[in-house]
Amino acid sequence: MxxxxxxxxxxxxxxxxxxxxxxxxxxxxxxxxxxxxxxxxxxxxxxxNPMGKPPVNYGQFVPREFFFDVGRERRRELDKPFRDSREKFDALRDQADDSANKLADLLTAPEFKIDEVNALIDGFTTGRQSVAAEGAQVLKDFFTKLTPEERGLLATAIKERPRHQH
Structure with a gap:
């Protein structure tokens, strides 16, 4: 070796x-x-997202930038109506899917009835159990919780929010 x-x-x-x-x-x-x-x-x-994501887009009335100016604990208090409404909005979305299926049935029915279609659309858009009506109630609950200073901050955030480009 x-x-x-x-x-x-x-x-x-x-x-x-x-x-x-x-x-x-x-x-x-x-x-x-x-x-x-x-x-x-x-x-x-x-x-x-630490600020939570609303189940419906409230960006026009409550821009996200507003929540950056509010303390963590207060943010949780103010975000509560949005978080609490999630399940209800999920149910309303399911209901909206059912309404869409009913609309499809009405559109393909042998005897087309515009009055039934209009009633279905009215119930979907403006009825007491519509997404829009529930969203309005959530916003009302949110606005009642604001202090005068927070209302000022929110007004500033609304005025300074980016606008949609068309």
């Missing part, structure tokens, strides 16, 4: 010497930063 010296692979010039403390610190800091970013993203996905 011959005693051949073990040869190491040649060192590449472009790689830093990771045995020094500086490069080891940089690599660990980079790893920690990446893990923090992943944790923040996972938390955002898991918990959702």
């Amino acid at each position: 011959s005693d051949l010296p073990t040869s190491r692979a040649p060192r590449r010039n472009w790689m830093p010497d990771t045995s020094s403390g500086f490069w080891r610190f940089c690599l660990i800091a980079s790893l920690v930063l990446n893990l923090v970013i992943l944790g923040l993203l996972a938390g955002r996905i898991y918990r959702g």
Whole structure:
């Protein structure tokens, strides 16, 4: 058996010497930063938007920017009507799907009756159990909880909100 010296692979010039403390610190800091970013993203996905997402778009009357100017506890209080209405809006959306199916049946009925179609549309858009009527009640509940200062903040947020481009 011959005693051949073990040869190491040649060192590449472009790689830093990771045995020094500086490069080891940089690599660990980079790893920690990446893990923090992943944790923040996972938390955002898991918990959702911290301000909550209203079940119906209230952006015209209650812009999201308003909630940035309100403290966390007060934000939760003010957001309560929106959160509490979620299940009701889910039921109303199911009801709207049923209404759409009824409309399809009315449109394909052998004897088309415009009065029934109009009654169905009126009930869907302006009836007491419509999404619009329930949304109006949620907004009314929300506005009754506002202090004069919060009403001022909300008015400013409404005036400064981005407008839709057509």
